[in-house]
Amino acid sequence: MEINLNAIVIICGNYGSGKTEVAINLAISQKKKGLDVAIADLDLVNPYFRTREARNLLRESGINLILPPEKYMHADLPILAPEVSGAIKNPAELTILDVGGDNAGAMVLAALADSFSIGNVKTLQVVNPNRPNTQTIDGCFKMKAQIEAASNMSVTGIIGNANLMEETTTEHIIEGHAFVKEFSEKSGMALEFITVPSFLSEEIDSSDFSCPVLEISRQLVPPWKTAADLKV
Amino acid sequence: MGKILMKGNEAIGEAAIRAGCLNYFAYPITPQSEVAEYLSKRLPEVDGVFLQAESEVAVAYMIFGASGAGERVFTTSSSPGISLMCEGLSYVACAECPAVYVNIIRGGPGLGGILPSQADYFQATKGGGHGDYRLIVMAPDTVQEAVEMVMRAFPLAEKYRNPVMILGDGLIGQMMEPVEFPDHLKTEPSNKNDWATTGMDTRKSKTKNIVKSLFLDPAELYKKNIILKEKYDIIKEEEVMYDTYNMDVDYKMLIVSYGTMSRVCSTAIDLMKADGFEVGMLRPQTLFPFPEKEIFAAAQKESVKMLASIEMSMGQMVEDVERSVKGTRPVEWYGKAGGEVPTPEEVIEAVTSMYNKECA
Numbered sequence: 001m002e003i004n005l006n007a008i009v010i011i012c013g014n015y016g017s018g019k020t021e022v023a024i025n026l027a028i029s030q031k032k033k034g035l036d037v038a039i040a041d042l043d044l045v046n047p048y049f050r051t052r053e054a055r056n057l058l059r060e061s062g063i064n065l066i067l068p069p070e071k072y073m074h075a076d077l078p079i080l081a082p083e084v085s086g087a088i089k090n091p092a093e094l095t096i097l098d099v100g101g102d103n104a105g106a107m108v109l110a111a112l113a114d115s116f117s118i119g120n121v122k123t124l125q126v127v128n129p130n131r132p133n134t135q136t137i138d139g140c141f142k143m144k145a146q147i148e149a150a151s152n153m154s155v156t157g158i159i160g161n162a163n164l165m166e167e168t169t170t171e172h173i174i175e176g177h178a179f180v181k182e183f184s185e186k187s188g189m190a191l192e193f194i195t196v197p198s199f200l201s202e203e204i205d206s207s208d209f210s211c212p213v214l215e216i217s218r219q220l221v222p223p224w225k226t227a228a229d230l231k232v
Numbered sequence: 233m234g235k236i237l238m239k240g241n242e243a244i245g246e247a248a249i250r251a252g253c254l255n256y257f258a259y260p261i262t263p264q265s266e267v268a269e270y271l272s273k274r275l276p277e278v279d280g281v282f283l284q285a286e287s288e289v290a291v292a293y294m295i296f297g298a299s300g301a302g303e304r305v306f307t308t309s310s311s312p313g314i315s316l317m318c319e320g321l322s323y324v325a326c327a328e329c330p331a332v333y334v335n336i337i338r339g340g341p342g343l344g345g346i347l348p349s350q351a352d353y354f355q356a357t358k359g360g361g362h363g364d365y366r367l368i369v370m371a372p373d374t375v376q377e378a379v380e381m382v383m384r385a386f387p388l389a390e391k392y393r394n395p396v397m398i399l400g401d402g403l404i405g406q407m408m409e410p411v412e413f414p415d416h417l418k419t420e421p422s423n424k425n426d427w428a429t430t431g432m433d434t435r436k437s438k439t440k441n442i443v444k445s446l447f448l449d450p451a452e453l454y455k456k457n458i459i460l461k462e463k464y465d466i467i468k469e470e471e472v473m474y475d476t477y478n479m480d481v482d483y484k485m486l487i488v489s490y491g492t493m494s495r496v497c498s499t500a501i502d503l504m505k506a507d508g509f510e511v512g513m514l515r516p517q518t519l520f521p522f523p524e525k526e527i528f529a530a531a532q533k534e535s536v537k538m539l540a541s542i543e544m545s546m547g548q549m550v551e552d553v554e555r556s557v558k559g560t561r562p563v564e565w566y567g568k569a570g571g572e573v574p575t576p577e578e579v580i581e582a583v584t585s586m587y588n589k590e591c592a
Contacts, residue, residue, distance in 0.1 A: 015239065015242075015266070016237065016238075016239050016242075016408050047262045047263050047346045047402075047406065048263065048347070048348075048402065048403070048406040048407075049406065049407070074345055074346060074347060074571070076262045076346045128237065130235070130236050130237045130410075131236065131237050131238075132236060132238065132242065132246075135236070163237070164235055164236075164237055164410040165237065165408065165409065165410060167235065167410045222403060222407055222492065222495070223403075223492075223496050223573040223574070223575055223576075224492075224495040224496040224498070224499040224576060225499070
């Protein structure tokens with residue numbers, strides 16, 4: 001099964017659900033497939049480990065990257081680049097909006113509401129069942145409701161991102177898939193894809209799952225680790 | 233409960249609850265505001281109190297009040313916020329009240345920036361506030377160790393009736409790692425009725441407990457200082473914690489590094505080992521008390537030619553390393569500050585060049 005996303009994809013979810021890693025890896029994978037890809041860093045709430053940390057990789061891969069001005073890159077201020085609304089009105093074949101965590105992070109979407117016309121917009125909730133607050137289906141519903149209230153938009157789909165970083169095992173992936181599948185059935189939202197860390201990709205048979213699989217190669221690493229080179 | 237993935241700041245908040253601390257006073261500041269955010273949701277679930285104060289100065293005295301009344305209490309902040317608390321911290325230390333402070337350090341001096349730093353080493357270990365007082369200072373290198381240290385900090389603070397500080401650089405607060413929580417601490421502060429203002433009725437006592445830091449009689453204040461010094465001397469003997477890396481070989485050089493900086497160093501040590509250059513590392517887990525004797529002993533090994541203090545600051549811990557080796561080996565410093573974190577490659581370059589200069 002192939003990931004089939006186009007026009008505007010909004011990536012939201014609770015803090016630390018892995019939105020940014022998903023957004024970066026999705027952008028690269030779709031660029032590799034030949035799509036024209038843009039990505040905007042709308043994370044106004046997180047001070048570290050944001051899309052902007054992978055800016056060289058994304059730019060060198062030919063992805064249109066929309067960031068706050070360079071001189072405000074490390075400002076502790078909620079800066080929304082004016083180019084964002086333009087990118088929404090005239091989207092690339094795939095335009096990914098990487099939104100900050102929880103309802104606080106999703107609030108930025110309400111400010112952009114005017115830019116979203118009736119076009120093709122998917123709002124996807126990233127779920128990692130190994131994070132506090134989304135360890136139960138109820139917790140995922142609660143997070144969905146909070147994001148919807150803050151953003152004034154409906155969450156339309158799910159991305160399963162079950163992981164414990166380097167300590168992720170195949171059991172986490174299998175149980176995580178069952179968990180988001182149940183969330184999808186109970187909510188009526190589509191399960192767009194699940195993720196598998198690249199170090200487990202050989203142990204996982206993607207045909208076992210009810211949805212496409214995105215391989216994740218961690219990009220936002222601490223200074224003592226080196227990120228795998230994903231350049232397109 | 234198995235492992236879950238948590239941001240350091242969230243894990244610190246959860247660890248305090250599991251240590252039986254249900255009083256949290258704080259004021260938000262990047263990069264540690266997630267502690268307050270997490271506890272604003274979590275504390276009401278366990279009948280705890282989170283009060284967002286009007287400033288860090290107010291926080292410092294809310295802590296004094298709660299601690300003086302015998303309650304487990306803690307706060308979290310980042311560098312400029314801790315500076316504002318230092319007056320109250322000195323009062324708390326003088327009045328011998330137990331309390332826990334977490335400093336998730338950002339780049340300084342001044343208002344500085346929001347990226348990680350270790351530049352509050354002096355502030356934490358040498359004072360910050362006024363007068364002859366000391367904090368017990370612990371520095372975790374992983375989110376898991378941050379959890380363990382927070383849970384250890386409360387009983388330690390109560391054992392010595394002394395403030396304890398957890399010193400984490402911004403990365404400790406912001407990074408996510410898998411963590412496992414130990415069981416809740418069951419114990420109550422055991423001796424609080426002997427000194428805290430817990431109420432005459434509760435204590436069924438005729439004598440009043442008075443918590444204060446004002447001593448107008450110099451003889452009385454001198455006596456207080458002697459009591460404090462004797463306490464700090466015991467802490468120096470009893471509470472040193474440290475970890476080692478690659479010290480079971482004949483290392484030529486000894487790195488002293490703490491917190492997440494030590495994780496950059498261990499990557500560098502692995503790479504240098506592959507190149508045939510053996511470097512050991514001693515990682516202080518307590519910065520006060522400082523592992524002086526252990527560093528001295530590690531430096532006396534015949535193969536050791538020199539030591540390097542590697543810090544995210546412009547040469548602070550190096551003074552304690554120099555003091556520890558008592559002139560028996562050369563000691564050099566390498567570091568960066570202001571939010572820049574040295575890479576393993578930069579550490580290798582610095583270490584190799586200081587070794588070649590000093591020992592070739």
